[in-house]
Amino acid sequence: MSLFSRGLAAACLAASALILSPLAADPAAAQTKLKWAHVYEPSEPFHTASVWAAGEIAKRTNGRYQIDVYPSSQLGKESDLNQGLTLGTVDMIISGSSFAGKAYPPIGVTYYPYTFRDADHLLAYAKSDVFKDLAKGYEDKTGNHIVAVTYYGVRQATSNKLFKTCAEMKGLKIRVPDAPAYLAMPKACGANITPIAFAEVYLALQNGTVDAQENPLTTIEAKKFFEVQKNIILTGHIVDHLNTVLSPSLWAKLSPEDRKIFTDVAQEAAAKASKEVAAREKELIAVFKEKGLTIVEVDTNDFRDTVMKNIPFESFGYRKADWERIQALKSSM
Template sequence: MNRIRRNLLATALSGAFAAAALLCSTAAQAADLKEHSFKFASAQSPDHPFSKGGQKFAELVAAKSGGKMKAKLFAGGTLGGDAQVISSLQGGMVDATFVSPGLLSTMNKDFGIFYLPMAFNDAREADQVVDGPFGRKLLDKLPEKGLVGLAYWENGFRSITNSKRPITKWEDLQGLKMRSIQIPIFLDIYNALGANPVPLAFTELYSALESKAVDGQDNPLPTIETGRFDEVQKYLSLTRIVYDPLVVLFSKKTWDKLSADEQKILTEAAREATAYQRKVNREAEATALKSFNAKGMAVNELSAAERDRLRDKLKPVAQNYVKSLDPALVSEFQGEIAKARAATTAAK
């Protein structure tokens, strides 16, 4: 009897899934959809959480469009580095990518607000800020730059690696040649800490570390692992100076040629892929940390007292940067963090 019931249940579920698939297919056929094949660029390797998020996005686009719309992922920087890909999006030669907001701050300085040092205590605070009206307000500034912002995924808290010594206090950075993202606030952070920042594209970073052209760099843990930086760096310090969201971008030139139904599918796919990408990224952080310890990398975390000292040291950098921003924007950002922090504390 139990087997009969199981068979009946399996048949019913199979029928339900088939009906759902038929419903999605019928909805896709009824919508104003054409055949499309989008180029989705990733500077990271295929196994990086960025690229895995991109693959999930592609799967969702195909499912929602009944197979009419396809997004092909080009991983490993095959379509160029981040700056080059952004230019290609603006020109309509590449359709989609994801980048850190720092790269967008060269077009609109407001995006640099995410890099105010020590702004976020944890990733849950950041999620609430970027997923809310503040995050949307910044995305709405992109179309005038030839880009469309679809969602925020996650890069994560940036940690420092180097080949010289552990970073247990901010003074340990003095004199180190540190690769820097090519944006002003990162240069200011390293200068304030006595390091020598060297602006360098990500695609050039491994060779620069290997040849000792630079002593160290900062990136979230999954990027350090998939970039194989542990092969050429001895020390990993969990400094967590900056939390880095990830902005999913689409070419406005491509976007403007699409129907409203097609745009809706892309937007929904990017937003639905968010939870998956963040989950994969956070799991990858834990896995990477175990891997680094197992491989004998010297891993340390700043004490609470040293984090306070670091925060105090970098206050002038934050204060100087916000002078260039709209005071109302800064106030809103800080207010959203405060609300997120209160909600996070209440949930604990």
């Protein structure tokens, strides 16, 4: 080999070393793939905001994280996803505190009926010390870390059997999520409670397995429950929310800088989704009336008083002191 050829070869090797050395010297620069899962429809703000967040995290970390978002129970029903955080089958989820309450009951107090006055009260809670205390208790118990809270909507009932009072719910076959917190109102009113996986509710309503279900108006629209139910009863029994939760293994391996990025982006996404849900919720009464559904207003004091009389906080592992701290909060707006 000539002197010139040797020099050219050496130069090529040196250039290759310069190109390859950053990855070889810093394994953390390699891309990490993550799974983010939830049970909601691709059209819903919870999914579109999550997809936005996945892309934004990739951008802010210079592509070090690729997050694939799985909607519509693709990776399992909600209880499965919560278990998956510990098992390592998912890295991030969106899920309600009702499911977090299975592992750490006190955090489920927010699902005790009529705890929140409205969306602003809920969002004020998400920024409060009582939320921080409950989230820390949950993390201490499970290792799961909550980074954001999204407004999910006010839960209302749909039913093929019309009812206007709590007493008229007696014997009603109603689907509720498979989490203790959702049982309080139907149980207090004497309904027959049937937990059914979220993805199976439409069929259960259609074939008469249950007579009724309860969800926010935006979910009733997204899941098309209005196609198989005649009446919407405005019980307003829970002002609901979803948490964005990171698995213990993911949170542990994030650097302080990356923890801030994940948290900031998740909270920005939650704010986007919360605004969209609140705006659409205001429009939907008129939309459902146009579709021919009967909208029934009720005396919510009747439902609330019956729950307070018959369902002790302690029966679900909640602490009344936490509930009282939430009641004392002023709305965020």
